[in-house]
Amino acid sequence: MPHYKLTYFNLRGRAEISRYLFAYSSIEYEDYRIEQADWPKIKPTIPFGKIPILEVDGVILHQSLAIGRYLARKTGLAGETPLDQALVDAIVATIDDFMSAFPWAEKSPDKKQKVFNDLLTNTAPGLLQDLDNFLGDKEWLVGKSVTWADFYWEVCSTTLLYLKPGLIDDHPKLLALKNRVKALPAIATWIQQRPETTL
């Protein structure tokens, strides 16, 4: 088994999907969390200057979704057939498009709040309805078993619910899916033992 080192801030953020994949697959890794204050010093030492990164026996992977897809492929969570895999990727990208629209690093609190409110009030309902329609009466988003798309939904919806409690109340099927992921024993254990952070 390669030596895995995942580097990110002490946040769930863009690293949490990989932590779920490691937890579910019982793969050991180093969950290396850097202090925000140390970041300016570390940034220039990292190819492309952004985190998360995953070191795999010293090879540095960047981009959270490339890392997630790599781990999902290794662990059988990428989708069963090529078509399922494409659907899984599409759902992950759809959720990620929305999460990436939030101006997380905006310095002006007023501007930040305005865009956050707009996204949560005006954009989120359409996305949630689309996801709800896509899920329908299925147990998992794609195929007959859990994939990293289900994990990504759980991870991102946790952040969305922190930003706007009640956001998903009108979507019991999406809430049930979230709860199914949280109830997977390895995920439940990880959620219980992970460092508590707001984001």
Ligand SMILES: N[C@@H](CCC(=O)N[C@@H](CS)C(=O)NCC(=O)O)C(=O)O
């Ligand atoms: N699309 C990239 C985004 C990476 C990114 O923007 N990371 C942020 C933290 S979530 C970062 O490194 N911020 C510090 C900086 O840009 O200096 C991914 O998914 O990994």
